[in-house]
Amino acid sequence: MRxxxxxxxxxxxxxxxxxxxxSAFPRMHPHPYLAMGAPYPGSPWRLRSGALSALYRAxxxxxxxxxxxxxxLFDAYRPLxxxxxxxxxxxxxxxQAMGCLTRLASCAGPDALERGDPxxxxxxxPKVYRFWGIPDPDPCRPPPHSTGAAIDCKLVDGEGRDVSMGGPVDDFTDRAIPDFFASALPGTPEYLHHQNRELLVLVMTHAGYARHVGEWWHFSIGDQMWAHTVGADCALYGRVGDG
Incomplete structure (x- = not known):
């Protein structure tokens, strides 16, 4: 866990x-987490104004x-x-994958699980937090998406078709690693995956964003993860109220 x-x-x-x-940035329909029943009090398609300006630059x-x-866009603002x-x-x-689902039955969340079944x-x-930010209520330790400064995204072509990235957003396997296809030979599909990932990170980082070290699709600007990546003394965005 990083x-x-x-x-x-x-x-x-x-x-x-x-x-x-x-009209400027196509999005998933329906929103993937709303479709699962996630408790959004408002629109998930929001960003801090500076982050949105940087997205236009990208x-x-x-x-x-x-x-x-x-x-x-696959996801943007995510309340705690x-x-x-x-x-x-x-x-x-x-x-469920490990055959121990019944041991979670009496728990209401990861905090209760940690206390009740350490x-x-x-x-x-370690498997969950490899990809997901810890939902810590401490305002000094916000999950990146709760700051309104992080997005999950991909590329589409002029016809609106997905550009091949070597795996979907939220593909929680090793294919999520940004350089997973870096050793692919020219002319192979895997080489094209890597080239498209390189194009996405190029335009996003030149616009000011930083990429998550373990997810090709996750970019943020101004939050703690961004500050750590670029060497900034502090983050510019903390958690936004869950409204």
């Missing part, structure tokens, strides 16, 4: 959340390199309650 970035101080600049225009860079291609819902769902799926928590937590 949590060292959570030690970086936050000096929130106070920027508000803004709606992300679907789109401009992409358009210059691949006319007609667009950055498509939604993070808790999705993390607990991930625990249940991991428990053995099974120790077994499942």
């Amino acid at each position: 949590t060292d970035y959570l030690n970086i101080p936050i000096r929130d600049c106070g920027e508000p959340l803004q709606e992300i225009p679907e 789109q401009s860079l992409l358009s210059a390199r691949r006319p007609g291609w667009r950055i498509a 309650a939604v993070q808790h819902f999705m993390v607990w769902d991930a625990f249940r799926r991991e428990a 053995e099974i928590y120790a077994l499942l937590a």
Whole structure:
């Protein structure tokens, strides 16, 4: 579990959340976590104003390199309650895969599981938190998406078709690793996957975002993970109220 970035101080600049225009950035329909019953009190398609401006810059860079291609969104703002819902769902799926689902029956979340069954928590937590941010209520340790400064995204071509990235968003296998296809030979499908991932990270980082070390689709700007990646003294965005 990579949590060292959570030690970086936050000096929130106070920027508000803004709606992300679907006309500019195509999105998943329906929203994948809403479809699962995640408790969103408002729109998930929001970002801090500075993060949204950076996303427009990334789109401009992409358009210059691949006319007609667009950055498509899978997820953006995720309140803490939604993070808790999705993390607990991930625990249940991991428990089911390992044949220990019944041991979660009396628990209401990862905190209760850690207290009530530390053995099974120790077994499942590294698998879950490899990809999911810990839903810590401490405002000094927010999950990245709860800051309104992180997105999960992919590329689509001029016809709106998915560009091949070597696996879908939220593919929680080793294929999620950004450089998973880096050794592929030219002319192979795997080489194309890697080239497309490299294009996405190029336009996003040139626009100011930083990529998650373990997920090709996750980018953030101004949060603690971003600060850790770029060497900033502090984060610009903390957790946004769950409204």
